[in-house]
Amino acid sequence: MSITPLMPVYPRCGVRPVRGDNCHLISEDGRRFLDFASGIAVNLLGHSHPGLIGAIQQQAETLMHVSNLYGSPQGERLAERLVDLTFADTVFFTNSGAEAVEAAMKTARAYHQHDGNEERFEIITFKNAFHGRTMATISASNQEKMHKGFMPLLPGFRYVEFEDLEGVKAAIGPNTAAIMVEPVQGEGGIRVASKGFIHALRELADANDLMLIFDEVQCGVARTGTLYAYEQYGIEPDILATAKGIGGGFPLGACLASEKAARGMVIGTHGSTYGGNPLAMAAGNAVLDAVANDDFLTHVREMGEKLRGRLEQFIGNYPNLFSEVRGLGLMLGVKMAVESRQFVAHLRDHHGLLTVAAGDNVFRILPPLVINDEHIDEFMEKLSAGAADYTP
Numbered sequence: 154m155s156i157t158p159l160m161p162v163y164p165r166c167g168v169r170p171v172r173g174d175n176c177h178l179i180s181e182d183g184r185r186f187l188d189f190a191s192g193i194a195v196n197l198l199g200h201s202h203p204g205l206i207g208a209i210q211q212q213a214e215t216l217m218h219v220s221n222l223y224g225s226p227q228g229e230r231l232a233e234r235l236v237d238l239t240f241a242d243t244v245f246f247t248n249s250g251a252e253a254v255e256a257a258m259k260t261a262r263a264y265h266q267h268d269g270n271e272e273r274f275e276i277i278t279f280k281n282a283f284h285g286r287t288m289a290t291i292s293a294s295n296q297e298k299m300h301k302g303f304m305p306l307l308p309g310f311r312y313v314e315f316e317d318l319e320g321v322k323a324a325i326g327p328n329t330a331a332i333m334v335e336p337v338q339g340e341g342g343i344r345v346a347s348k349g350f351i352h353a354l355r356e357l358a359d360a361n362d363l364m365l366i367f368d369e370v371q372c373g374v375a376r377t378g379t380l381y382a383y384e385q386y387g388i389e390p391d392i393l394a395t396a397k398g399i400g401g402g403f404p405l406g407a408c409l410a411s412e413k414a415a416r417g418m419v420i421g422t423h424g425s426t427y428g429g430n431p432l433a434m435a436a437g438n439a440v441l442d443a444v445a446n447d448d449f450l451t452h453v454r455e456m457g458e459k460l461r462g463r464l465e466q467f468i469g470n471y472p473n474l475f476s477e478v479r480g481l482g483l484m485l486g487v488k489m490a491v492e493s494r495q496f497v498a499h500l501r502d503h504h505g506l507l508t509v510a511a512g513d514n515v516f517r518i519l520p521p522l523v524i525n526d527e528h529i530d531e532f533m534e535k536l537s538a539g540a541a542d543y544t545p
């Protein structure tokens with residue numbers, strides 16, 4: 154047999170982390186890495202946050218899992234907190250981002266179809282978007298590399314160029330149910346939607362009775378310097394998918410919705426065996442304890458500005474390698490003039506620095522949100538050394 158026990162769907166590299174230490178990872182062979190990838194925007198409190206560890210330990214000893222057939226004091230508490238902190242009136246908990254997006258899409262369709270409007274099913278999404286790897290979420294993206302081998306796709310999606318307002322208008326018809334957008338495209342290459350575009354989407358949704366869904370799976374939970382990125386646009390979505398950072402490393406996601414948007418999500422319409430179990434709720438509550446306050450969010454914004462300033466100054470030294478810094482808060486990307494994937498591997502293998510490649514030849518910088526000045530200094534040193542000895 155030549156297939157590996159781990160199904161070989163990932164191009165796994167030689168780094169094999171076995172331990173975390175705040176903003177660093179230690180590999181099996183004892184090497185130490187500065188982790189500015191955070192498990193792809195997941196470990197926002199770093200790797201050894203006492204509050205998160207304590208909450209999970211305590212809950213594991215008390216009660217790990219019960220069915221959603223029973224009352225959930227732990228889930229009610231986290232849902233109430235999210236409702237207080239956001240536009241949402243109600244929350245459905247999931248175990249991953251793709252499931253949160255699935256719940257968001259089902260909520261949007263049910264909004265129209267609960268009273269028999271079954272022709273309203275189409276969801277407008279954007280090119281180079283990433284919404285997950287389930288059948289529905291790959292269907293929601295135009296990226297052919299995710300489709301190949303898995304046809305046919307789920308019908309009911311229209312792909313429009315990111316920021317192309319006229320394209321959105323042209324795509325709206327009698328079958329349209331919703332518009333779904335990442336306010337900051339993550340996998341697509343850290344592309345920040347403009348204020349004008351997002352405002353126009355809100356207006357189009359209102360004018361046509363469409364649900365506006367934000368996929369904040371990557372950019373949500375304090376990553377951009379506000380609890381959710383939508384806050385910086387001065388509008389509210391109807392439905393929002395969140396995951397990645399929200400469990401701080403524990404698998405957790407959620408679909409947030411306004412009361413109006415959730416009108417079709419009645420008893421028996423949706424469910425999840427694990428979704429919102431006490432252990433996940435303990436992790437989510439511990440993450441909110443840490444991040445949902447002005448001091449923490451100010452820290453993220455300050456660190457984001459500092460890091461961005463340093464990067465902007467730095468990339469000018471290597472115009473043959475780097476062309477632009479993009480992003481919001483501590484969700485940053487550097488556009489490269491060369492292939493970014495190999496540079497990410499170079500930083501990792503030769504300079505002990507973890508970053509993440511993305512589309513559009515961007516490499517992503519997604520540090521734990523608890524970084525301080527020393528981590529930024531260490532990052533810039535490693536990046537400088539990496540750029541100096543890199544031959545594309």
Ligand SMILES: *Cc1c(COP(=O)(O)O)cnc(C)c1O
Pocket residue numbers: 249250251252254283284285286335339340368369370371372396397
């Ligand atoms: C990662 C991601 C997802 C999918 O999340 P999973 O937990 O991998 O299912 C969905 N949307 C966006 C924007 C993401 O970045």
